[in-house]
Amino acid sequence: xxxxxxxxxxxxxxxxxxxxxxxxxxxxxxxxxxxxxxxxxxxxxxxxxxxxxxxxxxxxxxxxxxxxxxxxxxxxxxxxxxxxxxxxxxxxxxxxxxxxxxxxxxxxxxxxxxxxxxxxxxxxx
Amino acid sequence: xxxxxxxxxxxxxxxxxxxxxxxxxxxxxxxxxxxxxxxxxxxxxxxxxxxxxxxxxxxxxxxxxxxxxxxxxxxxxxxxxxxxxxxxxxxxxxxxxxxxxxxxxxxxxxxxxxxxxxxxxxxxxxxxxxxxxxxxxxxxxxxxxxxxxxxxxxxxxxxxxxxxxxxxxxxxxxxxxxxxxxxxxxxxxxxxxxxxxxxxxxxxxxxxxxxxxxxxxxxxxxxxxxxxxxxxxxxxxxxxxxxxxxxxxxxxxxxxxxxxxxxxxxxxxxxxxxxxxxxxxxxxxxxxxxxxxxxxxxxxxxxxxxxxxxxxxxxxxxxxxxxxxxxxxxxxxxxxxxxxxxxxxxxxxxxxx
Numbered sequence: 001x002x003x004x005x006x007x008x009x010x011x012x013x014x015x016x017x018x019x020x021x022x023x024x025x026x027x028x029x030x031x032x033x034x035x036x037x038x039x040x041x042x043x044x045x046x047x048x049x050x051x052x053x054x055x056x057x058x059x060x061x062x063x064x065x066x067x068x069x070x071x072x073x074x075x076x077x078x079x080x081x082x083x084x085x086x087x088x089x090x091x092x093x094x095x096x097x098x099x100x101x102x103x104x105x106x107x108x109x110x111x112x113x114x115x116x117x118x119x120x121x122x123x124x125x
Numbered sequence: 126x127x128x129x130x131x132x133x134x135x136x137x138x139x140x141x142x143x144x145x146x147x148x149x150x151x152x153x154x155x156x157x158x159x160x161x162x163x164x165x166x167x168x169x170x171x172x173x174x175x176x177x178x179x180x181x182x183x184x185x186x187x188x189x190x191x192x193x194x195x196x197x198x199x200x201x202x203x204x205x206x207x208x209x210x211x212x213x214x215x216x217x218x219x220x221x222x223x224x225x226x227x228x229x230x231x232x233x234x235x236x237x238x239x240x241x242x243x244x245x246x247x248x249x250x251x252x253x254x255x256x257x258x259x260x261x262x263x264x265x266x267x268x269x270x271x272x273x274x275x276x277x278x279x280x281x282x283x284x285x286x287x288x289x290x291x292x293x294x295x296x297x298x299x300x301x302x303x304x305x306x307x308x309x310x311x312x313x314x315x316x317x318x319x320x321x322x323x324x325x326x327x328x329x330x331x332x333x334x335x336x337x338x339x340x341x342x343x344x345x346x347x348x349x350x351x352x353x354x355x356x357x358x359x360x361x362x363x364x365x366x367x368x369x370x371x372x373x374x375x376x377x378x379x380x381x382x383x384x385x386x387x388x389x390x391x392x393x394x395x396x397x398x399x400x401x402x403x404x405x406x407x408x409x410x411x412x413x414x415x416x417x418x419x420x421x422x423x424x425x426x427x428x429x430x431x432x433x434x435x436x437x438x439x440x441x442x443x444x445x446x447x448x449x450x451x452x453x454x455x456x457x458x459x460x461x462x463x464x465x466x467x468x469x470x471x472x473x474x475x476x477x478x
Contacts, residue, residue, distance in 0.1 A: 033332065034142045036422040037398030039451075055451060057400055059141050059332055059422055062451050085142070 004092065005106075006116035009050075011068045012092065015106065020069050023096045024056065024087065027120040032058035035087040038080045040098065046072045047100065049107060054097070056087065069107060071100030127331065130222030132159035134331050141332035142424045148296055148337050149425045149467065152256025153329030154317050157295075157302070158310075161225030162245045163218040163232070169239035170214050177235055177373055178208065179356055181366035185210045190276045190293055194364050195228065196374030200355040200381055204228050205346050205364075207293060209278055217289075217304070219251070221346045235373075250310035254317055255300035255329075255337070257468040262324055263301075264316040270301070275470035284316035295334065297341025297467035336421050339430060342392060342463035348403055349390060349418040349432055357386040358434070360462070389439050390418065392462040393446060394430050397422075399455040401431035406449045407457075409440070417448060423464065430464045431457075 006012050010028035014021045029035065039055040047053050047067040054065040076098045080086060086095040111119065127136050134156070137144060147153045165174060174182055180193035190209040194202050204224040209217040220228045225246065232242055254263070260270060268281030270290055278291030289304035305313050318328060335345070344350055350359040355378065357365070365378055395401060401420035406413055420431030431448070440446065444459040 033137060034140055034424070036400065036424075039398065057398060057422075057451075059336070059400075060136070062400070062402075088140070 005110035144329035144333035151325040159222035200377035259300035296337035
């Protein structure tokens with residue numbers, strides 16, 4: 001998907017008007033290994049940029065989730081409660097994590113696909 | 126790939142979940158060539174090993190293996206290992222990868238007349254085919270294995286290749302550990318996977334190995350015990366045969382047994398999502414009582430399980446304790462070990478008949 005943007009902390013976002021969908025990248029899920037649990041916030045909560053909003057726990061480790069943009073949470077993917085493995089099997093689709101109503105502008109430091117690829121190539125060596 | 130005692134091993138080939146479930150329901154194939162393989166041989170071999178090991182090798186017949194600890198004078202565990210008696214005077218000793226150099230140095234230091242010690246780790250590979258269907262899924266060209274007892278082994282063929290077939294493992298399931306000449310081992314590996322694929326056999330990595338051994342409450346040296354832990358504290362008092370005569374560490378272990386162990390390895394479970402990690406604090410009634418030694422999410426059981434070393438003699442099964450998870454206290458419940466009893470025939474090695 002051409003309009004998907006990424007962060008250096010391995011979240012992705014897609015933007016539809018003021019609604020921003022957030023997940024973690026394919027690279028992130030591969031590094032984490034099998035995801036067994038997600039600790040997620042409730043809709044309505046306001047998140048500041050880079051605020052920790054949850055935890056993704058895999059067999060190997062627990063990792064914090066960071067808000068890639070500021071905004072109010074409008075939806076959380078409830079399916080992940082019973083099927084956390086969707087993060088592994090479909091990180092850009094059914095494994096989306098939450099939707100935010102964007103507060104202000106999109107941050108300028110979001111990465112496009114080729115920029116993000118450089119980040120992951122640096123990280124995996 | 127992760128570094129494990131200097132060996133590069135895959136955490137998973139495909140998915141830890143799938144590999145773990147394959148081992149429990151069908152069979153999985155592990156490359157465990159990182160384990161050290163030493164050959165002890167000579168007229169004095171039995172007496173030599175009896176002097177170093179806590180378990181009693183005298184009743185062990187040729188073709189049988191035994192699980193034992195090797196301790197320091199103070200009773201602390203140098204390693205846990207499996208010893209295979211090939212003949213009256215020849216033993217194959219399988220040690221942990223991370224301890225191979227330490228063990229070899231210790232064993233060399235104690236070598237006496239009429240005993241040799243050789244490291245065969247590079248030329249003799251070791252793979253483990255583990256699961257309730259491992260027996261029936263051995264590839265064509267394999268020897269009959271039905272009459273090999275648990276902790277028994279014999280020379281035989283797998284996929285037409287000669288090796289040692291041992292009914293041992295580290296998963297709690299029935300299955301085999303196969304000692305194969307390193308130049309032929311790939312052929313055996315490929316044959317098992319090719320012929321087992323349609324039945325659901327998967328290659329399994331370190332993640333599945335750790336999860337299955339933990340469910341079976343099999344200790345991992347370096348996590349659940351080290352040189353500061355004695356066999357009684359590790360819950361492995363059954364490997365210490367004080368009545369067999371003198372051995373390194375015996376005096377210290379006699380004292381521990383008389384006084385009772387000050388620490389205990391216990392098992393507990395938590396709610397899904399609260400995975401206790403190695404090193405996390407364990408508390409009871411608001412007081413810190415110990416530390417998690419191993420913990421993981423069990424895809425098979427559906428909840429996390431963990432072992433902890435606690436500074437008190439024991440807790441009753443069902444006791445509520447707390448464990449630190451992601452910087453908070455999570456509730457946990459003491460449970461019986463093992464967490465899961467698989468298809469392995471028995472936990473006790475048979476004696477010489």
